Amino acid sequence: MRTAVRAGRQRFVIVYAPIPGQVRAYGRAMRDDPRDTRLPSSPGFWRSPLRGPWFTSVLGLVLLVGITVLFVTGLVSYAAYNPDLSPVNDKTPDKGILGFYLFAWPTNPHWLYRLNQGVHVTLGITLIPVLLAKLWSVVPRLFALPPARSLTHALERISLLLLVGGGLFEFVTGVLNVQLDYVFPGSFYPLHFYGAWVFFAAFVAHALLKMPIALRNLRQLREEKNDLVSPRPADPTVSRRGALWFVGGGSLLLFATTAGQSFDGPLRRTALLAPHGGREPGSGPNGFQINKTAAYAGIDAAETGADAWQLVVTGRTGTVRLSRSRLLELPLHSSALPIACVEGWSTSDQWWRGVRLRDLAALVGHDDPPDLFVESLQRRGAFRKAALRANQVADPRSLLALYVNGEELSPDHGYPARIIVPAAPGVLNTKWVARMTFGDL
Amino acid sequence: MRPPRIPLGSPFQLLLLACSFALAAYAGIRLLADDWFGVALWFVGAAVLHDLVLLPLYATLDRATVRGLGAVRRRDWAMYVRVPAALSGLLLLVWFPLISGRVEQRYPSATGLPEVGFLTRWLLITAVLFGGSALLLAVRLRRLRRATKQRPPAVH
Numbered sequence: 270m271r272t273a274v275r276a277g278r279q280r281f282v283i284v285y286a287p288i289p290g291q292v293r294a295y296g297r298a299m300r301d302d303p304r305d306t307r308l309p310s311s312p313g314f315w316r317s318p319l320r321g322p323w324f325t326s327v328l329g330l331v332l333l334v335g336i337t338v339l340f341v342t343g344l345v346s347y348a349a350y351n352p353d354l355s356p357v358n359d360k361t362p363d364k365g366i367l368g369f370y371l372f373a374w375p376t377n378p379h380w381l382y383r384l385n386q387g388v389h390v391t392l393g394i395t396l397i398p399v400l401l402a403k404l405w406s407v408v409p410r411l412f413a414l415p416p417a418r419s420l421t422h423a424l425e426r427i428s429l430l431l432l433v434g435g436g437l438f439e440f441v442t443g444v445l446n447v448q449l450d451y452v453f454p455g456s457f458y459p460l461h462f463y464g465a466w467v468f469f470a471a472f473v474a475h476a477l478l479k480m481p482i483a484l485r486n487l488r489q490l491r492e493e494k495n496d497l498v499s500p501r502p503a504d505p506t507v508s509r510r511g512a513l514w515f516v517g518g519g520s521l522l523l524f525a526t527t528a529g530q531s532f533d534g535p536l537r538r539t540a541l542l543a544p545h546g547g548r549e550p551g552s553g554p555n556g557f558q559i560n561k562t563a564a565y566a567g568i569d570a571a572e573t574g575a576d577a578w579q580l581v582v583t584g585r586t587g588t589v590r591l592s593r594s595r596l597l598e599l600p601l602h603s604s605a606l607p608i609a610c611v612e613g614w615s616t617s618d619q620w621w622r623g624v625r626l627r628d629l630a631a632l633v634g635h636d637d638p639p640d641l642f643v644e645s646l647q648r649r650g651a652f653r654k655a656a657l658r659a660n661q662v663a664d665p666r667s668l669l670a671l672y673v674n675g676e677e678l679s680p681d682h683g684y685p686a687r688i689i690v691p692a693a694p695g696v697l698n699t700k701w702v703a704r705m706t707f708g709d710l
Numbered sequence: 711m712r713p714p715r716i717p718l719g720s721p722f723q724l725l726l727l728a729c730s731f732a733l734a735a736y737a738g739i740r741l742l743a744d745d746w747f748g749v750a751l752w753f754v755g756a757a758v759l760h761d762l763v764l765l766p767l768y769a770t771l772d773r774a775t776v777r778g779l780g781a782v783r784r785r786d787w788a789m790y791v792r793v794p795a796a797l798s799g800l801l802l803l804v805w806f807p808l809i810s811g812r813v814e815q816r817y818p819s820a821t822g823l824p825e826v827g828f829l830t831r832w833l834l835i836t837a838v839l840f841g842g843s844a845l846l847l848a849v850r851l852r853r854l855r856r857a858t859k860q861r862p863p864a865v866h
Contacts, residue, residue: 363740397804404760405769411761421719424727430757431734437756449816450807454748459740464753466737474730478723506776506788515793519800526801526835541831542805550822559822681822 306501309412318502319512320406322495326483327513328403333476333483335396336436340469342389346611347462349374349382349694354640355656355710358697360458367466376664379618379691383609386694387531390613393443394527398519400436402512409497425478428471435468447612448544456651530614533557545614554674555682557616558608560695563680567648568701570680578685580669584633584707593685596671599624599632604666610695621689623670626662630707638663643688644704652696656710661690669702768799790847794839801832 305311352359353371361368375381417423442464446457453460507515529540533549540546549556563570571577580591603622609615627638641662647653661667667690671678678684683700690698718724742749775795776788807813808828818825 361740363743365736365740367737367740394804398800401800405765408761408765417716419717419719421723421727424724424731428727428730430754433761434753434757437760438753441752441756444804445807448805448807449813449820454745454752459744460749463737463741467734467741470730470733470737474726477726504785506785506792511789515789515796518793519797522797523800523804541835542801542808542828544808544817545821545823547831548823561820562822565819 309409310414312409312496312500314412315409315499316501316503317499318505319507319509320409320497320499321509322482322486322497324509324512325403325406325497326486328399328406328516329479329483330487331399332396332403333480335392335399336472339389339393339396340465340472342385342392343461343465344370345385346382346389346694348372349385349692350697351656351658354658355642357642357652357654358656360456360651361462364462367462373658373660374692376661376667376691376693379606379666380609381692382694383531383607383615383692386609386611386613387528387615390443390447391524391528391531393440395520395524397440397444397523398516400440402516404433407497413496428474431467431471432475435464435471438464439468527613532615533617543614544612545610550681551679554676555679557619557682558610558614559681560608560610561650561700563684563701566645566650566653566701568646568680572646573680573685573701580686580702581704582629582633582707583705584630584635586634589633593671596624596669596686599628601671602665602668604668604689604691606666606689606691608695608698620674621668621670622672622675623668623686623689625665626657626667626669626688626690627665629669629705630662633707635707639708640710642706642708642710643699643702644706645699646701646703652699655688655697655699657688657690657693657697661693662707664691666691669705768796771795787847790843794836794843797839798832798836801835805832 306313306316308314347368348371350358351371351374352361352364353368356362417426439461442453442457442461445451445453446461451457525539526541527543527546529536529538530543530546537546538548545558550559575593578593580593580596582589582591601622602625603620605618605620607615607618626641630636630638630641638659639662640659641657643655643657645653657667668688669686670683670689671686673682678687683702686702687700688698688702772792775791776785779785779787779791802809805828808817809832811829814825817823
């Protein structure tokens with residue numbers, strides 16, 4: 270009865286002692302008997318002694334922090350593509366107000382995208398056990414009856430479908446995309462971006478509704494009873510703390526077998542199951558991680574040969590055609606920059622050598638570097654055309670690279686020439702460059 | 711007789727949920743723009759598959775394990791089976807496309823990495839997990855046995 274009185278004050282308490290009048294009106298008095306175990310809608314069906322407000326609250330608060338970081342790094346990653354610069358960079362042209370925060374992506378620090386994306390993907394994978402445990406801890410509520418106690422409660426349950434469906438949708442599309450398993454219904458970018466907003470809308474509402482309760486549950490020394498506590502718990506085989514260590518162990522294992530793909534050398538070898546973990550694609554100066562090989566991109570060796578390939582550079586004063594030997598006569602500069610992929614993996618700084626983008630701009634009459642539109646020889650795949658903003662072109666470390674680590678680029682790293690820009694997402698560092706057009710986009 | 715009135719609930723929560731739905735609808739229209747059926751299927755399907763297939767599956771397996779160990783009076787061994795099995799299952803769940811070989815065509819041609827045998831790696835990790843767990847159990851049993859031997863008879 271005391272629980273019933275509390276239910277009026279604290280909305281999260283669903284009562285397993287029948288509320289006089291209300292429950293009987295639904296004719297479900299029998300199912301609310303804690304000894305009844307036949308249906309998942311009866312509390313007695315759920316036997317685990319682990320379920321309870323403390324366990325759920327701890328997991329919920331971990332997810333509150335973790336998912337907020339995932340959402341912010343996701344939005345930052347989206348901004349890094351400069352989607353408002355040109356339609357070729359924008360896989361979500363109908364984003365509307367969801368792009369309200371977009372800004373010109375900076376080139377400093379040069380590891381900015383590497384860090385952001387490493388955190389986004391590695392943290393996402395690390396949080397999977399926490400998400401699964403959180404869902405497990407509240408599953409009895411999925412079956413709770415009556416389906417709705419009030420209009421607000423009914424809406425809250427619909428919102429939970431967006432929360433659970435949206436959360437799983439985001440994690441599943443992300444996990445599949447980093448493994449190159451493109452089975453989801455559409456292009457990854459719009460699905461993951463719009464899905465994130467649907468999920469986050471439900472997430473914020475859920476956090477605001479539940480966070481005060483979760484914090485109160487953690488502060489209380491004596492555990493409060495609620496609907497998640499089994500009325501007839503089975504004998505425990507592990508303590509709640511032990512179960513939490515168990516979840517943390519799962520996260521640690523995933524972290525330990527994933528994080529290494531953001532580093533070179535022995536650390537990469539520790540990422541035993543991550544797509545870009547384990548080993549490098551070869552040895553020598555070009556033996557660092559590749560996003561898409563020349564064969565995958567449909568690059569024909571005949572087109573990149575010394576006789577055939579010419580870079581077409583267009584700007585204010587017209588068009589210049591440069592063979593590779595003509596390019597090599599221009600002043601060459603070096604910069605140490607990483608390759609960092611949206612899939613979360615990255616390399617340490619590689620030593621690139623080539624022509625500065627701003628020197629190429631000056632060659633076609635732009636002393637003040639403007640935006641740049643780059644086209645690749647690549648036949649298929651997203652981002653074979655890409656746009657760079659004026660601040661990226663102006664950075665002295667931004668190169669049309671011809672060499673890496675003291676050797677000519679290999680075909681898989683973009684021979685005869687590739688773009689490399691500090692802090693830019695990997696796919697904007699166009700490989701097998703064929704044409705560059707300077708000017709406002 | 712009047713029909714039963716449905717209570718409204720807290721107005722603050724109602725407003726909060728309305729705002730949440732407005733934003734979700736704004737993004738949702740765009741999410742569903744291309745292949746609304748496919749996306750809706752994935753969205754709802756993810757929740758349904760998790761709640762009605764994955765969770766009951768692992769809960770049933772866990773209950774069967776504990777019951778099976780209980781039948782041979784070894785219920786306290788549950789964690790020594792549960793931990794390695796769950797960790798191995800977790801790795802399989804997350805890295806299923808790589809481990810199962812679903813992407814074995816695309817993976818080497820895209821990354822330039824040889825088909826490195828993720829299945830083998832996963833099996834090795836699984837073996838290490840179960841081996842380590844067995845080792846811990848053996849150590850614990852030895853300690854228990856020694857403690858029982860050294861205990862003075864009066865305690866019994």
